[in-house]
Amino acid sequence: MSHRTTPLFPALAEGSSRPALTFGERTLSYKELAESAGSLAALLGPAPRVAVWATPTLETAIGVVAALLAGIPAIPINPRVGERELAHIVSDSEPSLVLATQGDKLPLALAELVRIDIKATATTGYGRTWPEPAPDHPALIVYTSGTTGPPKGAILPRRALSSTLDALQDAWQWTSRDVLVHGLPLFHVHGLILGILGPLRRGGSVRHLGRFSTDGVTRELSAGATMLFGVPTMYHRIAEQLPEDPALAKALAGARLLVSGSAALQARDHERIRTATGRAVIERYGMTETLMNTSVRADGEPRAATVGVPLRGVDLRLVDENGRELLDGPDQVGEIQVRGPNLFLEYLNRPDATAAAFTDDGFFRTGDMAVRDPDGYVRIVGRKATDLIKSGGYKIGAGEIENVLMEHPAVRDAAVTGEPDPDLGERIVAWIVPGDCEQPPTEKELADHVATQLAPHKRPRTVHYLAELPRNDMGKLMKRALHA
Structure with missing residues (x-):
């Protein structure tokens, strides 16, 4: 043979x-x-x-x-x-x-x-x-x-x-x-590899909406589709639409799996969808170089604000800035490193960048910062380059502050960055899109809200108010554009 x-x-x-x-x-x-x-x-x-x-x-x-x-x-x-x-x-x-x-x-x-x-x-x-x-x-x-x-x-x-x-x-x-139903573009991992090649490898089928619409989602999930893949922008539109659209709520309630990826889905949208449909959206985490690393499992607990547990075959560890592996726990913020058959071979024509991307023992440095719950669930708190804020001797992930700001009833969208501070090293800056531009929440109100929910050292020291946050096609926040 x-x-x-x-x-x-x-x-x-x-x-x-x-x-x-x-x-x-x-x-x-x-x-x-x-x-x-x-x-x-x-x-x-x-x-x-x-x-x-x-x-x-x-x-x-x-x-x-x-x-x-x-x-x-x-x-x-x-x-x-x-x-x-x-x-x-x-x-x-x-x-x-x-x-x-x-x-x-x-x-x-x-x-x-x-x-x-x-x-x-x-x-x-x-x-x-x-x-x-x-x-x-x-x-x-x-x-x-x-x-x-x-x-x-x-x-x-x-x-x-x-x-x-x-x-x-x-x-x-x-x-x-x-x-599977989705309306994602076909030039990246999420839309092409997961959304088209995924069903073909399983011998199942995919219905592509051409472009995303809540009507398209309702139509396909009501006509036998079992799974929906989307990015947070799409689920946000679904969450906004649900209160006046019983057909959409019924269609989502009948789905086997609702998956969000490419960026973090806000806790508020998770809650609105779950309340209206009885279905939880599950999140997974991957990137171009690694494809998928973790996911909330279909048979696991759907926990909002986490990307679940490492997938079969993927080694995942969190390390501090000296490369030492961290224990699991709420205050252990470290960089995610992964190893497994899911990794890319190299960057084309860039041996220098390829070498810099891997550790000596073959782990890929993702540049994503996370904490890990004792039961293995991974919570991403941001990018090492833009989302790790070192303030007053603490290492703070921007993502957890953003999640708490988003829970404030007067906030429609929020981003958090650090900027140099002579006393603290870096101070926490919040960029807020208020629900009502005429009556935005005050700086003190937002700082107190974060201090109460998280810790006083995590409160924003400066607040900027914007009409919209800069996001790319995938709904990812472009933080470098904020300071520009």
């Missing part, structure tokens, strides 16, 4: 008539997807790498699956990427081809590449089997949003995709019977 590696998508080889992908009115069965992606894969030839113009369409999903079948690393491109960033990605990754949907107008940086239009129509009877490359073979090159310097291309091997998706099968009891 020959030792063949298990294929990434076993259900594609079976070619059943069950639905695999639905985008709006268009659905492809596993057989049709195998034919469409297979005939495209055959056209890719010996290309070293291919770029995929990643719009939220059926074509993008086919393009990525085709590249994975052919064993060619795919580079998903955000269609809203700026000219300079795109030029950097193209010169850094040197794709020989670009896959796009017919009619898509591509920017200049991609126009010079050989273009293949992705077709969702299959050549009937196309039934080639594709050998599965080695586990460490590159599957995707995903560019991280560069907070410092140009974005880096994280090379994700096939084992990272399969191990993360199989660990989520275990944590979420994810099966081929699950029907």
Whole structure:
């Protein structure tokens, strides 16, 4: 018996008539997807790498699956990427081809590449089997949003995709019977790997909304979908809509799993959704370089403001600034480091950055700060670079103060940063979007609220009032933009 590696998508080889992908009115069965992606894969030839113009369409999903079948690393491109960033990605990754949907107008940086239009129509009877490359073979090159310097291309091997998706099968009891609905973009880990490749690896199906809407969520969850993936911005819109929308509440109540990720979901939105639907939203934690690290389990306690426990196969530790491992406990704030088959191989063309990202014993330094409850639940308190505030001899995570500020009835949105202080080292600064701009909560009121709930040394010393906080497409807060 020959030792063949298990294929990434076993259900594609079976070619059943069950639905695999639905985008709006268009659905492809596993057989049709195998034919469409297979005939495209055959056209890719010996290309070293291919770029995929990643719009939220059926074509993008086919393009990525085709590249994975052919064993060619795919580079998903955000269609809203700026000219300079795109030029950097193209010169850094040197794709020989670009896959796009017919009619898509591509920017200049991609126009010079050989273009293949992705077709969702299959050549009937196309039934080639594709050998599965080695586990460490590159599957995707995903560019991280560069907070410092140009974005880096994280090379994700096939084992990272399969191990993360199989660990989520275990944590979420994810099966081929699950029907996932989401409206996320398809150029990053959450929307593409979890949201499209996840259901395909399980042999289940996905219904993509094209773009997120609460009506779309109601429609799909009422028509047999079992899971919803979203980012906090989406769940916030759901929470706002629920009081006057009984159909949405009923649809969510019937879902098996509601998952939020990419940023922290506010405790208030957790509570509003749970009260209206009886369902808890569960959170998970991952990043481009590590895929998924932790999650609240489907059979575990859904605890708001935590990202759950480490996934199967993932080693996770918290370390202090000297790299010493910390014990679990509420005051032990440390950097999360992870090790496991879910990790990326390296940053493309950046041996220096790759070396700096790993410890001597193979753990990846995430830059995320957290505390761990005695039963293993991880609570992220912020980023090491922007969210760890050293004030008056204390190490304080901005995230826990933000959560408490958000519980104040007069606060609609909140961010916390540190700024230099001659006496304290750093002082805590709050950036507040008031519920009512005419009557914002006073600085003293907010400081007292935090001091009572947490501790006096965690109270904000300065408060700025804003109409909106700067957030990116994923709902992540752009803290560097606040001080600018």
